[in-house]
Amino acid sequence: MINRDCPICGGKPGESVITSRNDAGKLPFNDLSKYFVGLRADQTFFEYKRCAKCKLCFAPRYFSADELELVYKNMPPNLVGDEQKIVEKTHEGYVKHIKKNLASANSLMELGADLGLVTGPVVSHYKIAKGVLIEPNLDVRTELMDSVGNKDGFEVVDYLSDIKNDQVYDLFIGVHVIDHLLEPLQDLNLIRKKVKPGGKLFIVVHNQKSLLAKIMKSKWPPYCLQHPQIFDTKSIKNLLENTGFTNIRIKRTVNWIGLRNSLISLLSLLKIPHRFLSLLPNISIPIVFGNIIVSAEVN
Numbered sequence: 001m002i003n004r005d006c007p008i009c010g011g012k013p014g015e016s017v018i019t020s021r022n023d024a025g026k027l028p029f030n031d032l033s034k035y036f037v038g039l040r041a042d043q044t045f046f047e048y049k050r051c052a053k054c055k056l057c058f059a060p061r062y063f064s065a066d067e068l069e070l071v072y073k074n075m076p077p078n079l080v081g082d083e084q085k086i087v088e089k090t091h092e093g094y095v096k097h098i099k100k101n102l103a104s105a106n107s108l109m110e111l112g113a114d115l116g117l118v119t120g121p122v123v124s125h126y127k128i129a130k131g132v133l134i135e136p137n138l139d140v141r142t143e144l145m146d147s148v149g150n151k152d153g154f155e156v157v158d159y160l161s162d163i164k165n166d167q168v169y170d171l172f173i174g175v176h177v178i179d180h181l182l183e184p185l186q187d188l189n190l191i192r193k194k195v196k197p198g199g200k201l202f203i204v205v206h207n208q209k210s211l212l213a214k215i216m217k218s219k220w221p222p223y224c225l226q227h228p229q230i231f232d233t234k235s236i237k238n239l240l241e242n243t244g245f246t247n248i249r250i251k252r253t254v255n256w257i258g259l260r261n262s263l264i265s266l267l268s269l270l271k272i273p274h275r276f277l278s279l280l281p282n283i284s285i286p287i288v289f290g291n292i293i294v295s296a297e298v299n
Contacts, residue, residue, distance in 0.1 A: 001029065002064045007229060008185050008239050011053030013060040017208075018218050020045045024225060025061040032063075036071045036225050045223050048230065054238060057208045058229035065182055072136045084115075086284045089256035091117040094175060097251070097293050098122060098202050102171065107131050109169040109194055111160065111187075112177030115140050116147025122173065129153045132163055160190055168196045174203040176291075178236070179227045188243040195298045201245060203294050204253060208232045210290025236294055245296035255289040 005012055022044040024032055035044040046059035063071070095118055105122075108131035113119050119133065130153030135144060141156055148154050157163060172195050181187050195201060206222040207213070209232040213220045222230055231239070233250050240248050 001025070001061060001067065003061055004058075004228075005060070006051035006054060006056055006058060007181075007183055008056050008235070008242065009051065009054040011051040013049040013058075014052030015050050017048040017050050017057050018223055019047045020218060020223070023047060029063070029067055032225060033071055043219060043223060045225055045227075048223065054235065056229055056231070056235045056238075059227075062182070062228045063225075068182060069136070073138060086256050088117055089284060090254070091175070092121070093254050093256075094118050094202070094204060094293060095121045095125075097253075097295075098173070099125060101249075101295055102126075102200055102202075105171040105200075107167070107169040107171070108133075109172045109191070110134065111172070111174040111191070112180070113144055113156075113173075114175075116144045118173060118175055119144065120147030122171075123148045123151075126171075128171075130167075131169065132157060132167070134158070134160060134162075160187055163194070168194055168199075170196055170199045172199070172201040174201075176204050176206070178203050178239075179205050179222070179230055182228055184229065184239060185242060188239060188245075192244050192298055197298055199298050201240075201294075201296045201298070203236075204291060205231045205236055205294065207252075207290040207292050208235075212290045233292060236292070240294070240296050244298070246299050247295075247297040249295045250292050251294075252288055253291045253293045254286045255291060256284045257287055 020043055022042050024035070024044050024046045027044070032044070046061050048057050048059055050057055105126045105128055108119070108123065108128050110119055110131070111134045113133040113135045114137070116133075122128070123131070129151060131148070133144060133148075133154060133156045135141070135156055136158040144156060145154070172191055178184055178188075191201070206227075208222070208230040213222070237248050237250065
């Protein structure tokens with residue numbers, strides 16, 4: 001594990017934002033790897049502090065790059081504990097937003113493409129024939145390539161640093177991935193260089209200053225081992241401006257959740273028995289969770 005300053009401005013850690021009863025900073029890596037995925041009654045995460053300079057919420061103590069590579073290689077698909085058909089409804093909302101705000105695209109660069117739930121519909125709608133999909137999870141590669149029709153013009157790589165060619169792209173997408181980056185400023189600078197002038201970026205992140213975060217406190221799911229930092233509307237705009245993106249627009253998103261699965265997760269967090277809930281249908285319902293979708297341009 002490493003100690004770090006603010007990944008956006010280099011400022012020192014200031015006031016504490018939230019702590020875990022099971023502080024990850026005091027546990028060995030081998031113990032932490034089993035807590036990397038899933039929700040628990042006693043969430044395990046590194047203490048988050050507010051940057052004394054730019055006010056970003058980040059974890060000053062966190063995994064090293066090598067440790068992150070180990071845990072991400074075999075991570076299950078990012079379905080957030082729900083059925084894929086329900087998660088797909090949330091991603092359909094992201095796709096609709098992109099369609100509404102993007103006239104055309106001939107090439108795509110996507111970071112954290114996962115199963116391709118956004119990738120596939122976007123590629124199909126814009127008839128995109130070439131792109132690079134960055135996804136270190138080997139277990140989702142087959143589904144991801146299936147989502148783009150196994151086109152020869154697409155390649156899948158593990159990391160941004162694996163992109164060796166001089167190709168630039170019309171469109172960049174990153175759904176719930178920027179808050180996972182150990183060096184977001186460095187990575188966004190590289191991404192901006194890979195997007196053509198006039199090209200657009202669309203990213204989805206959690207909102208650390210959302211009402212839900214304030215209500216749930218340490219039990220808010222984004223406070224977890226996967227997030228070295230958690231943005232809000234001001235800090236994500238600050239990051240994009242610092243990396244040269246312009247015309248930044250931010251909008252709240254709607255999440256679809258399975259009612260039964262969500263109730264089971266909630267009662268588990270509260271340590272309340274929930275066996276009787278297994279009899280309920282997993283009806284999908286829309287919730288404004290506090291996530292935000294951000295668009296920006298390269299001049």
